[in-house]
Amino acid sequence: MAETASTTYHDPLEPRPLVAPHHDDATLNETLLDHVWRKPGKGWFMLFGLSLSALGLLVIGVTYTLARGIGVWGNNQPVGWAFDIINFVWWVGIGHAGTLISAILLLFQQKWRTSINRFAEAMTLFAVMCAGLFPLLHTGRPWFAFWLFPYPSTLGAWPQFRSPLVWDVFAISTYLTVSALFWFVGLIPDLAALRDSSKTKLQRTIYGLFALGWRGSGRHWHNYKIAYLLLAGLSTPLVVSVHTIVSFDFAVSLLPGWHATIFPPYFVAGAVFSGFAMVITLIIPARKYLGLRDVITDRHLENMNKVILATGLLVSYGYLMEHFVAWYSQNQYELWTFYVNRATGPYAGVYWLMIACNVITPNIFWFKKCRTNIAIMWVASIAVNIGMWCERFIIIVTSLSQDFLPSSWGIYTPTWVDWSIYIGTLGLFGTLFLLFLKFVPAVAISEVKELQLELKHAAHQHGSDDALAGAGTLTHGAH
């Protein structure tokens, strides 16, 4: 890819370049803005059409649900939570990688985040939007959803703040707001770059409007640097808190399979696991289409695969501990849930698919060949996404369908409305994502330029331009 034959490595731990060495500010600008200015190709229109059709399914599903009530969904007693909550948790989890990449990697001064953070943050934003739809519809009467918020109503009642479901409302709305602010703050300098390289008056006006009059002033950068760092610092505990609170929805109940203290860390690891997988799934076609291989290099992909491996092992540990604690408790309901119902019950197929996708698949990334092979990692990333969806299905549906009294057991089957809303949110996500790829730089240009300068400085210190490839371990921060 970006590697050239003349590249010599100074640090064997950082073997691949983060930015192809032949760029300067002007060419970076051209390369990274190119996909905004040029007309979208056939591929974009095809995918956009596909996404819009799926979005149509969402409209149909939601309209039908609103007209007839949530009885048109498959969930009923005893399985009162199903696709709505599965998809909610799945989407929120996917969103988490975006924040992790932007915030935690920034705090750890991991320079490889620079090329992928914008992309991942956009993914977060759209995934959380999709996630938010489900609890909203799940309330049954979404037009009364404002009842969830504490406001002085004529009912004279206040929310019950000891309930994890109310915590969820605050966690998700805070997460969405902070992610949007973080994304927009990062975007301001690039919107100014778009304004200043636009060709028509209309483009200049629109991008100028969103750029807020940013002029790259040193006095502004002075505040901007610290503001961005602080937002990252806040997002880091926030992302951990959000999935922790989501896991409380389950862990605080008394149901076998839900009532487990390992849930918060295990959910957070699962979220990061699926989120990184989603980044890989999206970034491989996108970087090809956008011509971004010079800044999203094989090294980025390999690093992400390492994160997938690490978090996959954490998730496997979570499964192991759930089973261990069930055995250790010798509680008949726990034993039944983990050793009989999940592994051999009516949903055993989903369970074993989950094991195959989440426990076995990530282990291929022990091998460098798999970590660097585009086709293999793309298929593996999709497998992980399927696996993580299955995990939420298993947690929610098996535990509810067979709990304590066999007389109250029941089987859950999704209806076409469930499926169309789920596929519809995939369409919503795809539509928003494609619009993002068309109208906004998919890579944080100002940050890449800054990184490029740092790498050049480091190269000069090493006395050779070739050090550009190995300068990723530089000690001073990107911000």
Place this chain on the structure above:
Amino acid sequence: MEATVLDSWVLAEFSTPDALVTATRQMREKGFEGMDTYSPYPLHGGSEALGLPPSRVPFIALCGGLTGVATALAMQTWMNTIDYPLNIGGRPLLSLPAWVPITFELGVLFAAFGIFFGLLGLSRLPQPYHPVFESEEFRTASTHGYWLSVPQATGTDAAPVMDQLKALGATQVTLVTGEKE
């Protein structure tokens, strides 16, 4: 009608970020004040060269965060302990551990608002017009140009300042005049 107040700036472009930082420092040592640098990304040593005091954003963020925490604690205590007490499984009406999640979330939310609006407020953004935009060449400041602006009293001779900037290595120097911000 109020007369338009005009504001003038000498703009100088430099070829590299390092040249800009060095020139800024030297101009400041010569006694120029109110200067500003413009670059597509933050300059290393840029704030020091301009002699800027520490940013006030962290303080605003702290105030925001504390406001959020206080709001959340007060809200939950008022609503669930005083105004509408509900006995849920015999749990205490003032159950602080159960209020930790929302307290944390609101603290983060308000701190983030503090950072965002603090940043905009301190930078006086949104500000769609500024005299520096009068120069068409200045548009490179957001892509690949490194600019320095030196305030100049409108109507006075800018030549000495322009000569000094050229001597410091500026590749092009212009004078812009526009409405005062």
